[in-house]
Amino acid sequence: MLYLLHESQEKESVEENILPVLKNIEYEPVSFPLDKEFDIDADSCLLLFLPDSALREIIPVAAKNKWPIAILPHPENKFTSKGLGVSEDIEDVITQFTECDNPYHIDLLFCNDIPVFSSINIGDIFLLSQRHGKKNFFQEVVNIIRNIRKASSLSHHSYQISTDGEKVIHTSALGIIVVEHASSSLISKRLLEESSINDGAFQAFVLAPQNLMVLLWFFLRSLVPSKKTLTKLPSFIGKIKTSNLQVAGKEPVDYTIDGEKKQAEELNIEVLKQTLILKQQSVYSDKTEKENGRKSIKIEGLPTGETRKELIKRSLPILPRASTEQFQDLFKVLRNNSTISTSFMVMMILSTLIATFGLFGNSSPVIIGAMILAPVISPIVSFSMGMVRYDVPMLKESFVTITAGTLVSLAFAAGVSLVIPLKVLTPEIEARLSPTLLDMGIAVSSGIAAAYAHANEGIAKSLAGVAIAVALVPPLAVAGIGIGWWDWEVFSGAILLYATNLAGIILFGGLTFLFLGFAPFKRAKMGLVYTLVIVVLVAVPLTLSFDRIMQEANITRALEGATIQNVVLRDVRIRFGSPMVVSLRLVGPQDIAPQRIQEVKKEIEKKIDQPVRLEVVSAMEF
The missing domain is CATH 1.20.1080 (Glycerol uptake facilitator protein)
Structure with a gap:
């Protein structure tokens, strides 16, 4: 049996957009929220036409009860659709659903028991949050310029990061971005190759720039259109790949889950491996698992000790500060x-x-x-x-x-x-x-x-x-x-x-x-x-x-090789004085008379527009 789950106020939209596609399929409509007694048998499936807020409620329940699901496109479920990598075309979803004999078992990322479909942004990650839809280069530039105006108020926060119950580092950072796969945020697109949604792990990027210049440079590099990831992790970014992570601060931690603002004393982030049964294709399910979900920690460039304390005290400086x-x-x-x-x-x-x-x-x-x-x-x-x-x-x-x-x-x-x-x-x-x-x-x-x-x-x-x-x-x-x-x-x-x-x-x-x-x-x-x-x-x-010197070069260039009165000027030298002294060699076919030299002098003065005293060496050219 197929159960079509939707909110009661969207009945008209379902009848107009969904039911015509399901005309040859037997189904039973069900209103959300579900009754406590609601259950389905092993051969049934939930077809979900719900916004992101409702999907965050129903998907953990479906995962816990092992209910197969398929997600229909909805005007307000962009995070879920993109996060799970499912089609946003209704007919494609129905086709995939009807032809899917072997459902996909996929991982789910949770933060304090709330499902995460895109990313978790902890702290002041003002420019690296999830982007809604595609933006062209000009829109990205405008977005960065608009947000850089907030940069003067940026400051580090203290974070104690642990995994598997063991402390990893006590550091300071602008914030932390947690994603399950590469396309979840601007930063992960530049730092991660395409990753599988079923490798049993997620990526946490700890952003700890110690000045605004390196942050701005990274943003500008991120604007450059490129399909390739950065070959080297920037020194101010720490990278942790794990299946669970605990983040705590001295004060309550501000964070967002898929753009929704929240606050907590401590964050417990974990991946539940292959917990959701998805009866439709995901663009991430066929990715090659290059690292097999193995844990990796790269945090050498993160501030600790006295540096951490100094960065927490004041706003982020424009220029670097030495340790x-x-x-x-x-x-x-x-x-x-x-x-x-x-x-x-x-x-x-x-x-x-x-x-x-x-x-x-x-x-x-x-x-x-x-x-x-x-x-x-x-x-x-x-x-x-x-x-x-x-x-x-x-x-x-x-x-x-x-x-x-x-x-x-x-x-x-x-x-x-x-x-x-x-x-x-x-x-x-x-x-x-x-x-x-x-x-x-x-x-x-x-x-x-x-x-x-x-x-x-x-x-x-x-x-x-x-x-x-x-x-x-x-x-x-x-x-x-x-x-x-x-x-x-x-x-x-x-x-x-x-x-x-x-x-x-x-x-x-x-x-x-x-x-x-x-x-x-x-x-x-x-x-x-x-x-x-x-x-x-x-x-x-x-x-x-x-x-x-410029004046001397201009005069030399004007006179060198010039022909005056059938005489060629060679080896021109200038000495400034009152008047200027011009030393040169006159080359002609015959001996040059003094009267002719006087005529050459007048032509030179006319050419450079000032009086000169001439020192001449005469030479004949045969």
């Missing part, structure tokens, strides 16, 4: 680096001497060796940390160390320039007299690299490469040579380059520490503002110098 262990290890290193010592002074003197001799000898390998030896980058990084943490002792010690190293370097470079009887601007010296915004870019990148290398012990060996990139000692050596020669142009150009490197590494090293979570922004902002002012002041002459 207590990271603070202690890095501060110990940077405090040691900020202190002036004999070894620091000796290495500064030796690196300066090597750099000075290399500059006079025009030897790049020797200068590179001096860069590697120079220890001055270490107290500069310490100064960056002192600035963002507003650690006055560290700031003072670093400032003293940097100042002492700078003065010693200038003194010994000046001394060498006085001893060596040469006053020649070698190419290596000249290369450090006209810093531009390009040098600021190098200093910025090197400052980030230096701070990041200090924060990550495993890559600290790359500091030699950073020292080469920043090149702190060679500009100091050139400035010292300028003092020895009493040449303001040499000294000012080199000291500007040194100041550029110094300001760039301090500011962007500090910003890197801030981004890595070693200081709150409120504490760091004053130090960053002061350093930014210095960078801006340094950038003014750099901008002028860069503008001059």
Whole structure:
């Protein structure tokens, strides 16, 4: 016997939509809720035309009494239909029901004795709840933007998680998502391959991001259309596969079951294996059981101990915050680096001497060796940390160390320039007299690299490469040579380059520490503002110098290879002055008379729109 179960107020809908399909099938209509005496024999079946709320009541009863069921599409049973993977077409359901000789025995997920068809969302899982129907890419973007506005109020909650009666972890998290198969939520679709509904287990994802940036990045990745799951579980997500789970918090736990809000002191989640007899096809029943329902626990990235306590106290920060262990290890290193010592002074003197001799000898390998030896980058990084943490002792010690190293370097470079009887601007010296915004870019990148290398012990060996990139000692050596020669142009150009490197590494090293979570922004902002002012002041002459280089490049490009008065201009060189000096070679088929050179000069002035003084080498082309 077939029993058609429906709510009494939906009798007209049943007569209009269901009965025409059942015209050749014998059935008996039954109103929901059922009488206590209601029962069916082993050969009978319940055909359910009910909303989700009613199905949550009847399905556990059917499972307990071993009643076979088939679920008809209903305007309000989306969670059940999608969760069990049954057809939403009435004729398909009737066909499957009539042709089903061997009913399917499927698992049921329960939370505190309530059946779960889609997902359990515990805590602040505001963006990862079950989606109703299909959404296109634009709708997903709008949904994320709308919900990210709530992000500033997100905070961790304390959860004690157990399975099989044994404690798994005491952690903190935004929340936990529990699903039985991959298509139950946005996050499970990206992290799970298609799974069977009959593997005797469910998946619990513990979301514990320690800052909003990693959460936002994960959401953006989830938006990218892809049929593939993520190959690696994000570090802030814990994954537990089990047949039972207990979740408790210090306060009553807020959660939803298929979108319905609830609260409880403790959640007991379990799967009852093959308890429901389904007399229709499920899209999940034929999936290959790859893991055979074996328990697995991956919780290495979840916060515990002091980190857990810190995350519970306040809202989720935008940027990362370093752990207590990271603070202690890095501060110990940077405090040691900020202190002036004999070894620091000796290495500064030796690196300066090597750099000075290399500059006079025009030897790049020797200068590179001096860069590697120079220890001055270490107290500069310490100064960056002192600035963002507003650690006055560290700031003072670093400032003293940097100042002492700078003065010693200038003194010994000046001394060498006085001893060596040469006053020649070698190419290596000249290369450090006209810093531009390009040098600021190098200093910025090197400052980030230096701070990041200090924060990550495993890559600290790359500091030699950073020292080469920043090149702190060679500009100091050139400035010292300028003092020895009493040449303001040499000294000012080199000291500007040194100041550029110094300001760039301090500011962007500090910003890197801030981004890595070693200081709150409120504490760091004053130090960053002061350093930014210095960078801006340094950038003014750099901008002028860069503008001059651009102007020189434009003039050179305009003149090089140009033909004026049947004469070709070659090897154009520019020196700025009043007027500008243009040095070039004139190539023609015959000797060039002075009068003709004057005509070339007038054409050049007309071409670049300013007066020039011409230095000419004449050449004949045969």
